[in-house]
Amino acid sequence: MSRYLTLSALAVLFLFPLVWSGYASLEEPSNYLEMARFGEGIDTYAVNSVLVSAMTVGGTLIVSALGGYGFARFDFPGKNVLFLATLAILMVPYATILIPLYVLLGYLGLQNSLVGLSLVFVMFQLPFALFMMRNAFEAVPRELEEAALVDGCGTFRAFSRILLHAVRPALITVGLFAFLASWNDFFAPLILLNDGSSFTLPVAVVSMTQHTFGAIDYGMLQAGVMVMALPCLILFIVLQRHYVRGFMSGALRG
Amino acid sequence: MTLTVTRSRRAAHSAPSARWRSRKVQGWLYAAPTAVIVGVLFIAPLVLVVWMSLNRWPLLGPATFNAPANYVKIADNPLFVDAVLFTLKYTAITTVLLSGVALGLALLVQERRPGIAFFRTAFFLPGAVGFAAAGLLFYGMLNNDFGPIDPMLQSLGITSEPIKWIGTPNMALFSTITLVLWRFAGFNMLILLTGLQAIPTEVYEAARSDGANRWQIFTRITLPLLRPTLALMLILSVTGSLLAFDQFFVFTNGGPDNSTVSMVMVVYRDAFFRFDLGGAAALSVVLLVALVGLNTLMMRRLR
Numbered sequence: 001m002s003r004y005l006t007l008s009a010l011a012v013l014f015l016f017p018l019v020w021s022g023y024a025s026l027e028e029p030s031n032y033l034e035m036a037r038f039g040e041g042i043d044t045y046a047v048n049s050v051l052v053s054a055m056t057v058g059g060t061l062i063v064s065a066l067g068g069y070g071f072a073r074f075d076f077p078g079k080n081v082l083f084l085a086t087l088a089i090l091m092v093p094y095a096t097i098l099i100p101l102y103v104l105l106g107y108l109g110l111q112n113s114l115v116g117l118s119l120v121f122v123m124f125q126l127p128f129a130l131f132m133m134r135n136a137f138e139a140v141p142r143e144l145e146e147a148a149l150v151d152g153c154g155t156f157r158a159f160s161r162i163l164l165h166a167v168r169p170a171l172i173t174v175g176l177f178a179f180l181a182s183w184n185d186f187f188a189p190l191i192l193l194n195d196g197s198s199f200t201l202p203v204a205v206v207s208m209t210q211h212t213f214g215a216i217d218y219g220m221l222q223a224g225v226m227v228m229a230l231p232c233l234i235l236f237i238v239l240q241r242h243y244v245r246g247f248m249s250g251a252l253r254g
Numbered sequence: 255m256t257l258t259v260t261r262s263r264r265a266a267h268s269a270p271s272a273r274w275r276s277r278k279v280q281g282w283l284y285a286a287p288t289a290v291i292v293g294v295l296f297i298a299p300l301v302l303v304v305w306m307s308l309n310r311w312p313l314l315g316p317a318t319f320n321a322p323a324n325y326v327k328i329a330d331n332p333l334f335v336d337a338v339l340f341t342l343k344y345t346a347i348t349t350v351l352l353s354g355v356a357l358g359l360a361l362l363v364q365e366r367r368p369g370i371a372f373f374r375t376a377f378f379l380p381g382a383v384g385f386a387a388a389g390l391l392f393y394g395m396l397n398n399d400f401g402p403i404d405p406m407l408q409s410l411g412i413t414s415e416p417i418k419w420i421g422t423p424n425m426a427l428f429s430t431i432t433l434v435l436w437r438f439a440g441f442n443m444l445i446l447l448t449g450l451q452a453i454p455t456e457v458y459e460a461a462r463s464d465g466a467n468r469w470q471i472f473t474r475i476t477l478p479l480l481r482p483t484l485a486l487m488l489i490l491s492v493t494g495s496l497l498a499f500d501q502f503f504v505f506t507n508g509g510p511d512n513s514t515v516s517m518v519m520v521v522y523r524d525a526f527f528r529f530d531l532g533g534a535a536a537l538s539v540v541l542l543v544a545l546v547g548l549n550t551l552m553m554r555r556l557r
Binding site: 003004006007010011014015017018020021024062063064066067069070071073074075076077078079082085086088089091092093094095096097099100101102103104108119120122123126130155180183184185186187190191202203205206209210218219221222224225228229232233235236237240244247248 | 277278279280281282283284285287288289291292294295296297298299300302303306311359362363369372373375376377378379380382383384385386387389390391392393394395397400401402436439440444445448493496497499500503504507518521522525526531534535538539541542545546549
């Protein structure tokens with residue numbers, strides 16, 4: 001029983017900030033309207049965030065599913081080198097290659113672009129995603145695709161029509177990780193986006209505090225926190241089984 | 255790409271050697287997007303950061319080779335030297351506290367009992383909130399006029415006046431660490447839970463039947479068998495803390511008086527406030543080499 005008392009007290013401590021933020025934002029519902037008018041309008045930033053997350057999730061799923069299938073089922077020269085190079089992304093600290101990425105995206109004409117930012121996110125997701133997808137495809141019985149191949153469809157038809165369904169749990173896990181990472185990230189968009197109209201939610205709402213002259217409207221700020229946090233909280237609660245499974249597979253980024 | 259794959263597949267039926275070659279080509283085609291992303295967005299910036307560090311590289315305008323000036327400059331950058339010391343201190347405190355709290359939580363929710371799933375979720379939930387959102391949340395919660403914490407402490411008689419949560423160097427560090435614990439304790443708890451669940455229950459039963467008490471079981475069985483998982487958690491925590499940026503940028507903004515400027519914050523300021531990308535690249539290379547070295551060392555010692 002005392003264990004449940006301790007646990008309850010701790011749960012209150014952990015949940016209190018979230019509950020308070022929701023409460024503070026709703027104390028005056030006009031907070032949300034005021035925040036909606038901030039800067040270019042909250043809708044601009046929300047749309048940017050949704051676009052970046054959608055492109056990151058889509059890009060990560062496509063690249064890692066194709067790659068995972070290739071690595072699981074085919075032998076080709078350079079396979080091991082490429083796999084190790086991808087895993088090496090985990091070894092190199094994120095923050096240390098953002099400055100050259102900023103310059104590089106400039107060469108590619110992708111500076112200050114949501115597409116460029118999404119590609120960078122796909123790259124950071126790739127070690128975990130590729131590892132997950134390769135393992136998922138390896139766990140699919142070979143008979144399943146051999147039957148399809150005998151029926152005369154090419155490997156790509158077998159892959160897209162049959163195997164992708166078989167690895168759906170892994171796709172959901174990879175997609176969830178990609179969404180949380182891209183929706184929440186602050187540092188990469190801070191560096192790679194420099195025009196107010198292309199900001200994502202975290203950068204826009206943080207700039208609300210740092211470029212306000214005079215008093216900060218704290219209620220409005222908490223409305224911003226809620227707009228950023230709620231999609232993640234809901235998605236996590238719905239899909240937590242997949243999140244925990246992703247953890248168990250051992251590959252993760254802190 | 256669909257077309258190429260199906261066509262080469264059809265050709266594969268004709269001869270075994272052609273089929274083998276086509277399998278190779280197909281493998282490459284599936285891996286090609288991965289190769290492009292890794293090559294262009296990972297390998298190329300790695301090479302570029304080294305090249306940039308050897309040049310005077312302004313934000314605008316042409317670069318000029320000036321090695322090793324950017325590296326020599328690092329020693330004369332007092333803000334960076336202070337930032338290194340501050341970041342090390344922050345990393346040490348955070349890692350110790352985070353490991354302790356996460357281990358405590360993991361032991362509390364380790365066994366499957368009714369309702370335990372709720373507590374696991376409750377402890378993890380802050381981890382789903384982004385650092386920018388979490389920083390702004392704490393910024394409001396600890397504000398002296400708006401936040402609920404000061405009135406609560408005062409009505410409980412713990413303090414008599416509002417506390418300067420981010421107004422003094424020590425309190426700013428304390429408040430930031432509290433924020434980080436709130437956000438990451440559940441995340442680390444999950445890592446440790448996977449390790450705890452990998453320990454076979456027979457080992458515990460055998461120890462119990464030999465008359466071992468709870469403390470003995472914890473120190474002689476749980477801790478040693480948890481070592482690889484603890485190592486993973488330590489590496490993640492140390493690396494994450496040494497690269498801390500968001501929490502300080504959003505929550506304390508490096509203040510008061512630059513007392514909470516982390517190493518990555520100096521990189522950022524060099525690049526985008528002093529417009530010195532070459533200097534920022536040199537700092538990045540130093541951090542990169544130091545962290546890869548440290549990680550290798552930790553993995554070797556802890557595994």
